[in-house]
Amino acid sequence: xxxxxxxxxxxxxxxxxxxxxxxxxxxxxxxxxxxxxxxxxxxxxxxxxxxxxxxxxxxxxxxxxxxxxxxxxxxxxxxxxxxxxxxxxxxxxxxxxxxxxxxxxxxxxxx
Amino acid sequence: xxxxxxxxxxxxxxxxxxxxxxxxxxxxxxxxxxxxxxxxxxxxxxxxxxxxxxxxxxxxxxxxxxxxxxxxxxxxxxxxxxxxxxxxxxxxxxxxxxxxxxxxxxxxxxxxxxx
Numbered sequence: 001x002x003x004x005x006x007x008x009x010x011x012x013x014x015x016x017x018x019x020x021x022x023x024x025x026x027x028x029x030x031x032x033x034x035x036x037x038x039x040x041x042x043x044x045x046x047x048x049x050x051x052x053x054x055x056x057x058x059x060x061x062x063x064x065x066x067x068x069x070x071x072x073x074x075x076x077x078x079x080x081x082x083x084x085x086x087x088x089x090x091x092x093x094x095x096x097x098x099x100x101x102x103x104x105x106x107x108x109x110x111x
Numbered sequence: 112x113x114x115x116x117x118x119x120x121x122x123x124x125x126x127x128x129x130x131x132x133x134x135x136x137x138x139x140x141x142x143x144x145x146x147x148x149x150x151x152x153x154x155x156x157x158x159x160x161x162x163x164x165x166x167x168x169x170x171x172x173x174x175x176x177x178x179x180x181x182x183x184x185x186x187x188x189x190x191x192x193x194x195x196x197x198x199x200x201x202x203x204x205x206x207x208x209x210x211x212x213x214x215x216x217x218x219x220x221x222x223x224x225x226x
Contacts, residue, residue, distance in 0.1 A: 035217075042204065042219035043155075088154060097213055098145050099206075101155045 004102040006089060012108040019076040021105040023089030024069075030092045032065055033099065034074050036085045043088070046074075081111040113139045115207045117218035124195055125226055131191045132221045134205030140185035141207035145215070146178075149202040161188050195225040 004025035013019055023032070034046040049056045049065045049072070056063045062075040076083055086106050090099040114137040124130050134144055143162050147155040159175075161167040161182035169175045177199075179191040188207075192199055202222050206215040 040202070040222070043217040045217075092213070097143055097208060098157050098160055099215060100157070104154045
């Protein structure tokens with residue numbers, strides 16, 4: 001399956017700033033999910049947004065979904081050094097049960 | 112959420128040997144398990160989908176004779192890398208999926224290094 005694209009590929013910000021990552025995909029989806037991965041570790045599920053939802057919040061996270069543009073964004077507000085990680089979007093495509101992962105954004109938050 | 116374990120968490124083996132990685136869903140029955148591979152600084156690529164009691168479905172370009180998958184029970188799937196080569200060195204992650212609404216839970220991953 002073809003992966004979606006994420007941009008930027010890498011992002012470096014200062015603690016306290018907001019970080020925005022974008023994800024584009026190519027297919028019809030049931031939902032879109034965001035995951036975090038610390039270097040060399042497993043995935044941590046952050047948030048899921050269904051195809052009929054446009055925006056969702058969880059703590060310092062805000063996710064938007066635009067199915068007409070086949071794109072999503074993840075906003076992390078008031079970033080912390082501990083937010084340093086790679087962030088992946090993943091889509092559950094219609095008719096499939098496996099997730100398709102985006103290319104990922106490496107976020108570096110400078111203390 | 113549900114817990115999925117993988118064993119071992121890391122393994123080093125010599126070229127030509129086989130390595131088995133286990134993926135267990137600890138507190139729910141997983142009708143479907145997925146195996147992903149991740150190379151350094153890259154994203155996860157789906158290798159195969161395994162359903163309990165049936166043959167695995169492999170993604171295009173993944174050699175089924177090299178990556179043997181067995182899903183013998185609703186809580187256990189195994190991936191065996193046969194005749195391993197250094198290019199098989201990677202991070203292997205499994206996920207387990209229950210019935211509707213098909214939430215997936217990921218294992219912590221297994222780092223394989225082939226020398």
